[in-house]
Amino acid sequence: ELALRLARQIDRKRRIEGLRGRLRSGMAAAVRDPLTGxxxxxxxxxxxxxxxxxxxxxxxxxxxxxxxLDFFKRVNDLHGHAAGDAVLxxxxxxxxxxxxxxxxxxxxxxxxxxxxxxxxxxxRARRVAERxxxxxxxxxxxxxxxxxxxxxxxxxxxxxxxxxxxxxAPDLQSVLAEADRALYAAKARGRNQASFCTxxxx
Numbered sequence: 001e002l003a004l005r006l007a008r009q010i011d012r013k014r015r016i017e018g019l020r021g022r023l024r025s026g027m028a029a030a031v032r033d034p035l036t037g038x039x040x041x042x043x044x045x046x047x048x049x050x051x052x053x054x055x056x057x058x059x060x061x062x063x064x065x066x067x068x069l070d071f072f073k074r075v076n077d078l079h080g081h082a083a084g085d086a087v088l089x090x091x092x093x094x095x096x097x098x099x100x101x102x103x104x105x106x107x108x109x110x111x112x113x114x115x116x117x118x119x120x121x122x123x124r125a126r127r128v129a130e131r132x133x134x135x136x137x138x139x140x141x142x143x144x145x146x147x148x149x150x151x152x153x154x155x156x157x158x159x160x161x162x163x164x165x166x167x168x169a170p171d172l173q174s175v176l177a178e179a180d181r182a183l184y185a186a187k188a189r190g191r192n193q194a195s196f197c198t199x200x201x202x
Contacts (some may be wrong), residue, residue: 012144033107035085036092044106045172051118052161052169059164063117063125066179067132070191072111078188079150083143087152090141096100098131099189115156122160129156129194137192153192157183160196 031043039047051062069075069091076084088111095113096105100105104116115132117125133154159178161170178197186195 036089038092038096038113039104039106041106041108041114044104044108044116047104048116048175049172050117051116052163052172052175054163054165054167059162060119060169061121061125061160063120063128063158063160063164064175064179065115065117065125065129065132065156065158065194066114066176066183067115067154067156068183068187069111069136070155070187075150075152079143079146083146083150086143087141087150090153090155091136094135095132098128098135120129120160125158125160126194126196129158132156133192133194155183155186155191156194157181157186158194158196 031039033040039059048062048064052128060134063072069087070085073085075087088107092105092107094111095115099105099115099117102118104114108114117128133156136152136154142149157179159175161175163169182195182197186193189195
């Protein structure tokens with residue numbers, strides 16, 4: 001009888017652990033992009049809303065970046081969507097390698113990423129944005145099925161938002177629109193670079 005009870009308890013523990021594992025997997029799948037493993041829009045926008053809300057800490061800047069791969073459609077057209085997917089995964093790894101654990105990296109569109117740096121000075125935001133552009137440009141993406149590595153570049157639009165006690169929380173869509181305008185400015189200036197919205201320029 002003791003052996004039967006022990007076997008039932010072990011079986012019950014295994015089933016509970018299995019349920020917990022599936023729950024964790026399901027929660028991760030809900031907030032992660034299935035291709036690249038970066039966070040997705042569903043996670044990123046509420047994350048930004050929380051960071052933009054007034055809080056008890058001192059006043060800090062939140063740097064928000066929209067990053068877009070230049071001429072990405074050409075990669076898909078010339079090499080196929082499997083190659084495009086491989087490029088997106090490689091780009092995600094490189095971006096992540098140059099960010100802190102508390103920074104946000106999310107894939108929010110086909111070849112568009114959202115990056116956020118809490119407690120960022122204008123100088124640090126500029127350094128990080130330029131470093132990210134350099135990291136993507138420096139090494140073309142090697143794909144086993146393709147003879148020559150694929151060159152890739154990145155354009156980034158940046159805006160800095162003051163947050164903290166006594167400040168009204170800015171409208172998230174307006175903030176994203178600022179970063180988007182800065183991104184278009186980077187594209188207009190020749191791509192492969194970072195551009196700041198006017199009020200955020202260091």
